[in-house]
Amino acid sequence: MSAEVEETLKRISGHKGVEGIVILNKEGIAIKSTLDQTATTQYAGLISSIAAQASHVVRELDPQDGLTFLRLRSKKHEIMVAPDNDYLLVVIQNPTDA
Amino acid sequence: MSNGKADMSAVKETADILERISQRDGTEGVVIVGDKGMVMHSTMEGSLKSAENWVQMTRTAKHVVREVDPTNDLSVLRIRTKKREILITPDDKHMLMVFQTTDRK
Numbered sequence: 001m002s003a004e005v006e007e008t009l010k011r012i013s014g015h016k017g018v019e020g021i022v023i024l025n026k027e028g029i030a031i032k033s034t035l036d037q038t039a040t041t042q043y044a045g046l047i048s049s050i051a052a053q054a055s056h057v058v059r060e061l062d063p064q065d066g067l068t069f070l071r072l073r074s075k076k077h078e079i080m081v082a083p084d085n086d087y088l089l090v091v092i093q094n095p096t097d098a
Numbered sequence: 099m100s101n102g103k104a105d106m107s108a109v110k111e112t113a114d115i116l117e118r119i120s121q122r123d124g125t126e127g128v129v130i131v132g133d134k135g136m137v138m139h140s141t142m143e144g145s146l147k148s149a150e151n152w153v154q155m156t157r158t159a160k161h162v163v164r165e166v167d168p169t170n171d172l173s174v175l176r177i178r179t180k181k182r183e184i185l186i187t188p189d190d191k192h193m194l195m196v197f198q199t200t201d202r203k
Contacts, residue, residue, distance in 0.1 A: 039166075046162040053155045058179050060151060069178035074163045074170045 017093045019077060024048060024088040047090050051081050116141060119196060126182060126197040133191055142197065156188050
């Protein structure tokens, strides 16, 4: 991965409250992660699925529109998903720490 | 003793809350969806006829949260698109969906 990407990941994970970062490729495979193997694999499958579904319902509602960001807020943390043509960036943060 | 009066005031209170939310700057509409995807109340004329796919997607989101931690629960789902942001707040029987435009005054 390029230095710029590494820099960005470092910057994000330096934010107070960030619990983890996972980058998935188009196939839903984690190419980078700050979480352990088990958690990474778990997130990879789950997030690929929800991102695809969200993207789909958005287009169904309006074919001219497209998903740009997804946030799953729960009691304990927030999962943020930023899709891109080739990748999915997933950041898990604890909003109370941020 | 009938609960008619209690129901009526609950319905009115709900309508008032939805009205207040929908008046907020940038709000395109507020929709309440039942658990099978039927639109129970909507301030947007006709654009969302069946929300079944939205209900299913929200179920998946709930599942994501629970899978990672069974003691955790999804509280809000925010979907941001090029044109709008949709905030989904699910509970046991319903789902509240608020559609907001991204360009607010």
